[in-house]
Amino acid sequence: MAKLIDKEPKYEGEIKVWNAFGTNLPQSWVVYNTRSINGREYDFCVMAPDIGLFIVEVKGWSPSSVLTVVNQTTIILEGKENPEDSPRGQARGYRFDLLKKIQKELGMNPLVMSLVCYPLISKTQYLEKGLNVVSEENETLFAEDLNDTSLLFQKFMDRYNVDKGVKHD
Numbered sequence: 001m002a003k004l005i006d007k008e009p010k011y012e013g014e015i016k017v018w019n020a021f022g023t024n025l026p027q028s029w030v031v032y033n034t035r036s037i038n039g040r041e042y043d044f045c046v047m048a049p050d051i052g053l054f055i056v057e058v059k060g061w062s063p064s065s066v067l068t069v070v071n072q073t074t075i076i077l078e079g080k081e082n083p084e085d086s087p088r089g090q091a092r093g094y095r096f097d098l099l100k101k102i103q104k105e106l107g108m109n110p111l112v113m114s115l116v117c118y119p120l121i122s123k124t125q126y127l128e129k130g131l132n133v134v135s136e137e138n139e140t141l142f143a144e145d146l147n148d149t150s151l152l153f154q155k156f157m158d159r160y161n162v163d164k165g166v167k168h169d
Contacts, residue, residue, distance in 0.1 A: 013060020052111030
């Protein structure tokens with residue numbers, strides 16, 4: 001069981017992720033939620049000892065609410081007046097904000113990675129809705145990943161294996 005810091009989130013999708021991380025990530029990992037960096041609030045930051053930090057942007061969209069994926073930065077959702085921005089772009093922005101803050105305040109250069117999570121959308125639905133244009137499979141957590149310890153851990157390690165070559169302390 002990972003160590004959960006902060007209070008349980010209030011949104012359905014984030015609660016599902018919070019519980020899954022607490023239950024299915026290694027005991028030595030630490031999970032923070034809804035912290036601000038430079039005035040912007042990330043959903044989750046997972047500290048994995050000897051691996052790095054993962055920023056996870058959660059989108060609690062139901063499959064039926066995703067009407068159209070226009071391109072990698074524009075998603076049309078049911079009931080929303082304006083298109084949604086890219087969750088991948090959001091996660092990457094938080095990733096770089098966190099990295100800059102750590103570099104400035106602590107003089108360190110850790111490996112900071114980003115993931116997108118659709119806790120209410122399966123991999124099949126992700127492909128059917130065209131969300132693979134928004135975030136690649138190796139940087140995306142699906143509903144089924146959250147319910148399986150080995151799948152969830154493997155997703156984090158897959159992300160690490162993509163990014164581990166980035167220069168870091």
